[in-house]
Amino acid sequence: ALYRAKADGGDRASVFDINMQESLRKNNELSLAMHNSVINRDFCIYLQPKQNQNEQLIGAEALVRWVHPKLGVLAPDAFIKMAEETNAILPIGNLVLERSCEQLKLWQLEESTQHLQLSVNLSAKQIWQSTFYQDIINIVEAYDIDHSKLILEVTESVLIQDVNDATEKLEKLRNYGIRISLDDFGTGYSSLNYLRSLPLDEIKIDRSFIQDVAQDTQAQVMVKSILDLAESFHLKVVSEGVETREQIEVLRKLGNTFYQGYFFSKPLPINEFHEKYLKNKES
Ligand code: C2E
Ligand code: CA
Ligand code: CA
Ligand code: CA
Numbered sequence: 382a383l384y385r386a387k388a389d390g391g392d393r394a395s396v397f398d399i400n401m402q403e404s405l406r407k408n409n410e411l412s413l414a415m416h417n418s419v420i421n422r423d424f425c426i427y428l429q430p431k432q433n434q435n436e437q438l439i440g441a442e443a444l445v446r447w448v449h450p451k452l453g454v455l456a457p458d459a460f461i462k463m464a465e466e467t468n469a470i471l472p473i474g475n476l477v478l479e480r481s482c483e484q485l486k487l488w489q490l491e492e493s494t495q496h497l498q499l500s501v502n503l504s505a506k507q508i509w510q511s512t513f514y515q516d517i518i519n520i521v522e523a524y525d526i527d528h529s530k531l532i533l534e535v536t537e538s539v540l541i542q543d544v545n546d547a548t549e550k551l552e553k554l555r556n557y558g559i560r561i562s563l564d565d566f567g568t569g570y571s572s573l574n575y576l577r578s579l580p581l582d583e584i585k586i587d588r589s590f591i592q593d594v595a596q597d598t599q600a601q602v603m604v605k606s607i608l609d610l611a612e613s614f615h616l617k618v619v620s621e622g623v624e625t626r627e628q629i630e631v632l633r634k635l636g637n638t639f640y641q642g643y644f645f646s647k648p649l650p651i652n653e654f655h656e657k658y659l660k661n662k663e664s
Contacts, residue, residue, distance in 0.1 A: 412467055414449065415460060419472045423448045426480045427648035430658060431500070431619065434638040438658050440498030442534070442641060443481045444648045445473065461504075470504045475516060477501060482524035482531070484651065489527055494659060500532040500562060505539040514550050518557065528558030532583065535561065537569035544578060552580045562619070567607065576614055584611055588622025591642070595627040605635050612636075 418424065425448055428441040447455040464470040481501045488494035507513055521528060533554065539547045551561050562583040566572055567590055576584075586607055593600040604620075611618045620632050623642030632640065649657065 408463070411460070412463055412469075414451075415447070415464065415467065415469050418447060418449065419469050421450075422476060423450065424473055424476050424480075425650070426477055426484070427650055428484075428499075428654040429641055429648040430646050430654070431498070432640045432645055434633060436640075436645075438497070439639070440500065440530075440532075441654065442500040442502075442648075443477060443484075444502070445477050465504060465506055468506065470506050471510065474504055474507045475520065478517065478520050479524075482520055482526050485526045485530055486524045489530070495527075498530045498532055498560075500534050502534045502564065503539070505536070505542070508535065508539045508547055508550060509542055514553050517554060517559070521557075521559070529560065532560040532562050534564040534585070535579075536564045537572065537575055540575065540579075548578055548580065555580045555582070565621075567603070573610075576610065576616075581614070581616055583617040583619060585619045585621050585641075586637075588642075591620050591622050591628055591632070592624075594631050595625060601631065601635060604632065604637065608636050 425446050426443040427446050429444060430438050431440045431442060433439050445457055445461075447460050449455050461470070464473055478501055481499050485497075485499050488497045488499075507516075510516070517533075521531065533551075535547075535551070539551075555561055560582040561580055562585060563572075563575060563579060563581050564585050565587045566584040568587045569575070584607070586604060590600055590604055590607075594604055608618055617639060618637055619639040619641055620628075620637050621641050623629055623632070623640045623644045625644060628642075629640060629644065646657065
């Protein structure tokens, strides 16, 4: 295609070519920087609070950030895709889990914070590793945490490879006491099937449903159906991306009791999270 464009006589091809090279160069640079950052452990977690129906803090979700030596703090959109492609997500995922268990351990030392749960996102790539189950157990045991306070968030993407394998591994973790949550619920192709096959404790209704729930009665019907379904499967339901008071009111009326979103707080660095939510509670 490049050759033909050139033969047509335009400068387009070379401009295209240069843009391609430029973006390839940037990608190589980023992937090299990521490689170095994995070695230097330049990754941290931000915490986004999770609230119950009384708007009390019940826990948080750990969201990875890359503390890039030159560019500063980067959100997952800027690097997760590449991390998955290069398998850097494997050491990064372990790091996130270590940081999360470290935090859980600290909470569990204080009576006022003992009850808090922490949710950690898993990449499908992690789950597909043959060492996955043991990797998780090793970290959990090293930090000696209460298993039931750790929630692992998975998406349907874990199942595109080997449903039985993923189900078996998650089942083992669940038997060990760790909780399993299905993230981005409603966005995949067959969310309903996964409700049946996956060992789950919780589902998280995707932000796209929550966005319209205050104005749109169809969105309300959808959310209500998801809540009914979850109830019959004995699953907790968290609404993601709650941004307004109206959304909370509507969700509460529909029967939903757990919320996460900018309305309460965006994800915060750990120290800011403590400053905002736990300061006057800690002795
Ligand atoms: P997610 O797991 O669905 O996480 C929720 C994302 O929505 C977070 O973005 C959060 O900041 C954002 N969010 C929360 N509340 C609101 C809201 O009210 N409005 C809007 N517009 N957005 C809200 P973030 O931190 O940029 O993370 C993006 C995605 O990156 C996550 O989506 C998750 O899929 C992935 N991710 C984050 N941390 C990890 C990790 O440690 N490992 C893996 N494998 N993936 C991660
Ligand atoms: Ca998540
Ligand atoms: Ca989500
Ligand atoms: Ca997502």
